[in-house]
Amino acid sequence: MVNDDLYLVIGCFGRRDDDFVSCAGLENRILKIDSTIEHYNEIMEYFENCRLFDRPMFELQAIRHFIFNIRERYDQIAAGKRIWAEKKFELYQKFIIDHRLCGLYLKLILVNPEYSNANKVEFEEKSVFIKSEKPFGLDPQIKNPLRLIRGRK
Numbered sequence: 480m481v482n483d484d485l486y487l488v489i490g491c492f493g494r495r496d497d498d499f500v501s502c503a504g505l506e507n508r509i510l511k512i513d514s515t516i517e518h519y520n521e522i523m524e525y526f527e528n529c530r531l532f533d534r535p536m537f538e539l540q541a542i543r544h545f546i547f548n549i550r551e552r553y554d555q556i557a558a559g560k561r562i563w564a565e566k567k568f569e570l571y572q573k574f575i576i577d578h579r580l581c582g583l584y585l586k587l588i589l590v591n592p593e594y595s596n597a598n599k600v601e602f603e604e605k606s607v608f609i610k611s612e613k614p615f616g617l618d619p620q621i622k623n624p625l626r627l628i629r630g631r632k
Contacts, residue, residue, distance in 0.1 A: 483589040485512040487531075487549075489542070489574065491581035502581050509571060510549070510562065512587075518553040525552070526587065535586035539575070542585045546571055 490506025516522060526532060529545060536542055550568060554561050563571070575583060 483591050486510065486588050486590060487512060487585070488588050489546075489571065489583065489585050491574075491578035491583050494581045502578060504581065507574070508588075508590075509567075516553075516562075522549070522553050525549070531585070531587050535584045537582070537584050539579055539583055542583050543572075543575055545585060546575070 486508040487510040488506050488508050491502060491504055493500070493504030494502045512522065513519070525548070529536065536545060546568075550562060
């Protein structure tokens with residue numbers, strides 16, 4: 480049996496205007512769905528009612544409504560924890576507002592944790608000291624590299 484993790488993902492398609500890329504498109508996993516969630520069966524039924532198992536959700540207002548409903552209906556107050564912290568919930572709202580022109584989607588994905596962890600690249604932070612041999616502007620080979628460009632009057 481494959482032990483894949485189920486995630487709720489929100490993303491955008493990106494935006495390009497006249498060869499200027501204002502957003503390259505991205506997606507964020509916003510909720511891991513597993514049996515430890517307090518209202519697991521109800522959440523799965525809600526996903527089924529919204530047909531998220533069949534297809535992604537693309538309509539802006541439906542996505543906003545869905546995010547608010549998940550929080551309002553299935554917050555884990557009895558268990559002492561919320562589905563999303565207040566800051567995360569605000570970030571999701573901001574993402575929806577900021578990327579509404581990119582085209583939003585909400586979908587469910589399966590992720591194999593073994594494959595995901597095996598391909599995770601750890602970046603080591605290194606600092607590099609850069610030192611100039613000659614102070615800027617004092618090189619006799621470079622004759623005034625900057626010019627004044629006048630604007631229109």
